[in-house]
Amino acid sequence: METENIAVTLDQYKKRPKKKKKNKFLSNAKGFAKQGIYGRGTRIDDDQYNYFINILDAMKNGFEDAEEKVTMANNVLEQTIDQEVHLASNQIVCKVLETLIGFVNAANLERYFTAFADNFRPICSDRFASHVLQKMVEIAFLRALGKNKLRNDVNREKNTAGSKDEPLVKRAKTDGKTISEELYNLETEFNEEHRYNCSQFVLRVSKFLLNNLEDFVWDSCASHIMRTSILSLAGVHVAKGAFEKRGADMAKNQKLYTVPEEWVEVLKEFPQRLEMWPQFSDFPYQEHSSALLGVICISLRATNKQLLKHFGKKILMDSFLKVEQNEDEKEKKIEILDDNDETTENLVAEAAGREGEKIEKASRTNIRLPQVFEYQSAVILLETLLTVAGPKLFTQLYAMLFAGRIALLAREQLTNFLVQKLLLNIKEKDDFENVFTELFNNIEDLLKIGHTGVVEALTAACLRLGTKQAQCIVALQTSLHTPASDKQKAKSFFYCLTKLKPYEVAQNDNSGFVHLHGSLIVQHILNFNKPIFLVNCILETPAEQLVPIFNTPNGSHIVDAFLQSKYIGEKSREKFIRYMEGFYVDLAITKFGSRVVDSCYAAAQESLKARIVKELADKVNMLKGSPFGNLLYSKFRIETYKLSATQWMASLHVNKKQKVDKLFKDIIN
Known part of the structure; x- marks a missing residue:
C-alpha cells in the first residue's frame, strides 16, 4: 500500500473541521504508534496503521450524507484487497471495518464473503476478526431480505433503526452512527444475484457453526457470531445497543422479518442438538451458553412456538429445578407431559405445593434454593423465558419456580428483577391473585430496602388485569403509614406516594424530589376503576406543594394521567x-x-x-x-x-x- 494513494483517498475527508472533544481511544492508539505498537492482534506496518488511524479520525467528524459514507467505505475496503482476514484481525482495522462494512457496494462485500469463508474456524475465535464476521452476517441478513420482508404484525420498538418515513440522514451534529445502517441496507436497491449471495452467506456461516457446536458454544468470540446467526435465521433483527442488554430487554427491542423456510429448518437444529448434550443442564449457569439459550428462545417465539414450549420445558426440568443437596436428599425428577391432560395439571399443582413447603423450610434452615436463583446468567435466561413463554409454559414456570417463594425472591438483590418480570408478563388472574397474596404484607419491607420496582410492577399488574385494585391501595396506605382511619395522615397519601417514603419521613422532606416508581404508581392508581380516594388526596394537597412536584420530569406525567384517565x-x-x-x-x-x-x-x-x-x-x-x-x-x-x-x-x-x-x-x- 503506497503512502501517496493513502493521501489521495483521505484528502476529501480531512477538509471539515474536527470536533474539539478528544477521542481517548484514538489518542491512546497514536501514543502506542510512537512506541512501535500498532494495535493489538495481527501486526501491520506503520503506513497501514497510520492510514486506518486517519480513517478513524475522519469518521469522528461524521458524514454529511449516506453517499459520503458509502464512498469512504468502498475506498477503505479497496485498500484491503488480498489482506482481508489479516487486516481484520488487527484491533484498529477491525474497528474501522465493523463501522464501514455495512455501507460498501456488492462487489466489496462479496469479496469479503469469499475471503472469510475460507477461514471461518480461526476467524470465529479471533477477538477482532470475529466482530467483523458478526457484522457481515447482520448486513447479509438485511440485504438478503430487504424492507419488503418486514412483518407488519409485530409491534416494533420506536427507538430501533428508524421508521419507514425516517430520513437516512440527520444533518445536525452528526457522527458516523447517525446514518442508519439498517435503513441503508434495507432501502438500497441491490440486484437479485447479490441478495442470493447474501442469503447463502447467512446459511453458510450458520451451518458451519451448527456443525462445530462443540467447539464454539463456550467460545466468547464465536458465541456472539452464533447468536447473531440464530437471530438472523429466525428473521429477528436486534440493534447492537439492544443486543448488549439483558435477554428480556433484547426480546422487546427487535424487528421481525419473513425468512425463507430453509433458514427456519437450519434454526430448528440448534435447540434439537443442544438438548441432547449431557452438559445441557449446566448451560444456564455459564455466561455464553446461557445467552445462547436465551437467543434460541427468542428466535423460536418468532418461528415455532410449539418447539419453544418443548425447549422451555427441557430447560425448566433439567436445569432450573436443580438443587445442590446431599445424595440422600436428591429430589425425584418431575416429568411434565406435552399434552394437555389432567395428569399434567395435577403434577404442576403438586409441584407447586411441594415448592411452597420447601421455601418455608428453606427460610428457617437455610437450605439452598434451586440454582437458577443463585447465578446471574441463569436469572437472565429465566427472565427471557418469562418474556417469550406461552400461557401453558408460563404457568408451569410460575408454579414450579415461584409459587410460595415470591416474597423471599422479591427481597433478594439478584432475583427481585425476576419478580418484576413475572408481574409484567403474568396473564392469568388466579396466578396473579396468588402472587398478590404473597406480596401484600411485604410492601413496606420492599420499600425500606429500596426494591420499589417490585411494588410498581405489582400496581401495574393490578391495573392491567383489573383485579385487587382496592386491596393494593390499602396495602400502600398501610405501608406508608397513611391509613384511611386517620384522616389527617390519609390526606398525605399522595405526597408520600410521590416520594415513596412513610408519613413520618415525608413530612420533613421539603425537596422537589419525585421518585420515578412513586410517580408511576400514582399514574397506575389514577387509571384504576375507582381512583376517587387518590383524586381527593391530590385536590386536598396545598397547591404550593403540588407545583414543585409537577415541575419535575417524573411528576409532570402525573397530570397527564389525572386529566386523561377515563375513570376520573x-x-x-x-x-x-x-x-x-x-x-x-x-x-x-x-x-x-x-x-x-x-x-x-x-x-x-x-x-x-x-x-x-x-x-x-x-x-x-x-x-x-x-x-x-x-x-x-x-x-x-x-x-x-x-x-x-x-x-x-x-x-x-x-x-x-x-x-x-x-x-x-x-x-x-
Whole structure:
C-alpha cells in the first residue's frame, strides 16, 4: 500500500473541521504508534496503521450524507484487497471495518464473503476478526431480505433503526452512527444475484457453526457470531445497543422479518442438538451458553412456538429445578407431559405445593434454593423465558419456580428483577391473585430496602388485569403509614406516594424530589376503576406543594394521567384545573411545568382556557423571558388575547368547528 494513494483517498475527508472533544481511544492508539505498537492482534506496518488511524479520525467528524459514507467505505475496503482476514484481525482495522462494512457496494462485500469463508474456524475465535464476521452476517441478513420482508404484525420498538418515513440522514451534529445502517441496507436497491449471495452467506456461516457446536458454544468470540446467526435465521433483527442488554430487554427491542423456510429448518437444529448434550443442564449457569439459550428462545417465539414450549420445558426440568443437596436428599425428577391432560395439571399443582413447603423450610434452615436463583446468567435466561413463554409454559414456570417463594425472591438483590418480570408478563388472574397474596404484607419491607420496582410492577399488574385494585391501595396506605382511619395522615397519601417514603419521613422532606416508581404508581392508581380516594388526596394537597412536584420530569406525567384517565369525572378535572390557578405562570416558565400547563389547557373547557390564558397574559414579561413560556405564548396566541379577548374566544369556536367538520368529514361525504 503506497503512502501517496493513502493521501489521495483521505484528502476529501480531512477538509471539515474536527470536533474539539478528544477521542481517548484514538489518542491512546497514536501514543502506542510512537512506541512501535500498532494495535493489538495481527501486526501491520506503520503506513497501514497510520492510514486506518486517519480513517478513524475522519469518521469522528461524521458524514454529511449516506453517499459520503458509502464512498469512504468502498475506498477503505479497496485498500484491503488480498489482506482481508489479516487486516481484520488487527484491533484498529477491525474497528474501522465493523463501522464501514455495512455501507460498501456488492462487489466489496462479496469479496469479503469469499475471503472469510475460507477461514471461518480461526476467524470465529479471533477477538477482532470475529466482530467483523458478526457484522457481515447482520448486513447479509438485511440485504438478503430487504424492507419488503418486514412483518407488519409485530409491534416494533420506536427507538430501533428508524421508521419507514425516517430520513437516512440527520444533518445536525452528526457522527458516523447517525446514518442508519439498517435503513441503508434495507432501502438500497441491490440486484437479485447479490441478495442470493447474501442469503447463502447467512446459511453458510450458520451451518458451519451448527456443525462445530462443540467447539464454539463456550467460545466468547464465536458465541456472539452464533447468536447473531440464530437471530438472523429466525428473521429477528436486534440493534447492537439492544443486543448488549439483558435477554428480556433484547426480546422487546427487535424487528421481525419473513425468512425463507430453509433458514427456519437450519434454526430448528440448534435447540434439537443442544438438548441432547449431557452438559445441557449446566448451560444456564455459564455466561455464553446461557445467552445462547436465551437467543434460541427468542428466535423460536418468532418461528415455532410449539418447539419453544418443548425447549422451555427441557430447560425448566433439567436445569432450573436443580438443587445442590446431599445424595440422600436428591429430589425425584418431575416429568411434565406435552399434552394437555389432567395428569399434567395435577403434577404442576403438586409441584407447586411441594415448592411452597420447601421455601418455608428453606427460610428457617437455610437450605439452598434451586440454582437458577443463585447465578446471574441463569436469572437472565429465566427472565427471557418469562418474556417469550406461552400461557401453558408460563404457568408451569410460575408454579414450579415461584409459587410460595415470591416474597423471599422479591427481597433478594439478584432475583427481585425476576419478580418484576413475572408481574409484567403474568396473564392469568388466579396466578396473579396468588402472587398478590404473597406480596401484600411485604410492601413496606420492599420499600425500606429500596426494591420499589417490585411494588410498581405489582400496581401495574393490578391495573392491567383489573383485579385487587382496592386491596393494593390499602396495602400502600398501610405501608406508608397513611391509613384511611386517620384522616389527617390519609390526606398525605399522595405526597408520600410521590416520594415513596412513610408519613413520618415525608413530612420533613421539603425537596422537589419525585421518585420515578412513586410517580408511576400514582399514574397506575389514577387509571384504576375507582381512583376517587387518590383524586381527593391530590385536590386536598396545598397547591404550593403540588407545583414543585409537577415541575419535575417524573411528576409532570402525573397530570397527564389525572386529566386523561377515563375513570376520573369531568367535574374532578375541572376542579383540578381551577385548583392550579395562580400557579400557571410559575409552571409555564419551566421545562416540565410548561408540559403541565399545556395538558391543562388541552383538557379545559373554553371558559377555563380563557382563565388560563388571562393569567399568563397578566405576566407576559415573565412568560416571554423563558424559552418554554415563549412557546406557550405563541401556541396559546396570547398576543391575540391581549389585543382582543372577544376575537380570541371567537377563534376558539372556529377551531372547534373545524375539528368537528374534520371528524365527521367521511360521514358527511
